[in-house]
Amino acid sequence: MTDALADKLIDGDRAALARGITLVESTRPEHQARARDLLTHVMDRTGKAWRVGLTGVPGVGKSTLIERLGGHLTAQGRKVAVLAVDPSSSRTKGSILGDKTRMGALAVDRNAFIRPSPSAGSLGGVARKTRESMLLCEAAGYDVVIVETVGVGQSETVVADMVDVFVALMLPGAGDELQGIKKGLLELAEILFVNKADGENDTRARRAQRDLEAALHLFAPVSPHWSPAVLRGSGLTGDGVEALWETVKKHRQALDSAGALHAKRSGQQVRWLWSMVEERVLQSFHADPDIKTLAPELERAVADGRLPASEAAERLWRANQN
Template sequence: MAPANLNAEDLAHRILDGNRAALARAITLIESRKPAHRAIAHDLLTRLLPHSGGAHRVGITGVPGVGKSTTIDQLGSNLTAMGKKVAVLAVDPSSTRTGGSILGDKTRMEQLSIDRNAFIRPSPSAGTLGGVAARTRETMFLCEAAGFDVILVETVGIGQSETTVADMVDFFLVLMLPGAGDELQGIKKGVLEIADMIAVNKADGDGARRARKAAAEYRAALHIMTPASPSWTPPVMTISGLANESLDKMWEQVESHQQKLNATGELQAKRSGQQVRWMWSMVEDRMRALLHDSPAVTTLLSNVEAQVQNGQLPASVAVEQIMSQLLTSLRAE
């Protein structure tokens, strides 16, 4: 809850000074659906936008049980030991019935949760596409303005969350399990197409041989696909988040990727394109909200849906009726 006397200018100054309490309050503010809070949030984001963009933005996905949180905990700890400030935006699956969320990432990331140079923000997905928190992008900008050098975005690893997160980060890491290479774990071709790197996790002890075999199969699968960037061929490697094996080499790949894409101008072009697509995504969200916020449109929707479902009304005609009612409602305000 934002206090009545909260103002964007004061909050922006405190965030730029690295104030953790102000950062947490700002994130809560941008997640709020109250119109008054939304106005302050827009002002705040506008003030802080020039101070964002300086971090490594890394998305991390993988099937449940692959060890995302363990790997992120260890990787983040390695990075803070190198003097970097790390923010983890962990998006939990929300209940489709209650909107509830586990929000257990702080307990699953034991090292980072007590690290003074780390900031963990678990956010419920609130039913948004692919389980991605509605305000993850804004949260990322706030963390960058607060001086964080690395932003790690953990996805739920289900639905369309992979493609959604990949379109808000610079580098997209896909974690895989060992011993499942024969079936390629049923992974969608689309996920392979957007991966900047595949890391087969749990490659320690008895899992090492199986991990190497799985990695070879993923390399073969990637070999026949066209890379997203002419400057980067997605590598495949084996790691162990639990044993902290090869995580340093994995991070070297992240840095190499950024250096290469910076040199060609691809990284800036990628971020610019992401901003434009984000804008249109927000426009679509606001339009959907307008439809459901109008009592007149809501009443019409239930009738129109029933008629379309029963075959009494063509879908194209229904759309015209809905849009006509929405425009009428907006003019009346």
């Protein structure tokens, strides 16, 4: 069954890709086993895509810009996959699917694939299986994979460690709000794009661009082979979108020529390996019957101030080792 699904996925069958992603997102053990088998079957077809991370606060215009950028790329003959990590429904824990409605034109483009994934409460709203979904998209022939974060929490850090280039969208007026910009975001971003630089916003966007360029001098670049670029434009009008993609290409060329892109991906893969191991160990720990029995009592003792957290952790660890 997995062989047949893998063959269809490699042939570019969109339904097969959707089913494959559903498998990797599932928490059922039998689905997880099938997902691992599927990934093993298609691994030799992965690794050729351009992996682009994109973040920004809610309201900055991520979906509008992605739709413009995606349309620009499919018009060039590229196949674009968008993994839009969607805030989970508080009631069903499932994806609200808002991104498909916000990217209406791209959603019906035959050379584009949009997959909203429920965040399910994982770190910063980033779906736990986004990495595997990205590999399946590559195996299905998509040569550009855009991973959009919800722009909250620490999702930026997680996404930045699974892509080749990390793009942060900024709002005009940032010159007045630089103190409110997270230091960590400027440390992670390899391209900053001041969005909504249209109409009356253009003057504010130019000022924001200058202020961000000045601010970046205070931080060490992510890579010694690339100095972060600050651009401006508008997802609404399309201005600056071509320049954004050209800058993504320049970034890739700079890392490629220095041999840094392969090293970057290799490091990401190893960190991914250990994060998966840590996740499995934690799951096994919580599933231990002794831990289930002991944990509530120790949690109450820690919450009431009767026991140091360090001692409670030691007792849980010893219970798991016996």
